[in-house]
Amino acid sequence: MHELRNSIQSLHRKAAEYHDFAAKAHRAAAEHNEKGENELGSWHLDRALEHSDQAFKIAQEVYSKSGRMESMSYEK
Numbered sequence: 001m002h003e004l005r006n007s008i009q010s011l012h013r014k015a016a017e018y019h020d021f022a023a024k025a026h027r028a029a030a031e032h033n034e035k036g037e038n039e040l041g042s043w044h045l046d047r048a049l050e051h052s053d054q055a056f057k058i059a060q061e062v063y064s065k066s067g068r069m070e071s072m073s074y075e076k
């Protein structure tokens with residue numbers, strides 16, 4: 001159970017990193033679009049979407065594992 005808890009914590013950190021990457025890419029996209037650099041803005045927007053999608057996948061994995069952890073905690 002301790003390994004599962006560590007795994008979940010690690011996944012939370014990884015998801016948070018991807019959320020941060022997505023936020024940075026969104027900010028970069030906005031800056032480029034404000035300067036009229038639409039091609040660069042679009043490139044950063046695509047990266048933001050990729051990072052956001054990855055964070056979502058990891059969050060789903062955390063949810064799946066946390067359910068198992070909850071059910072394991074009732075077993076004695």
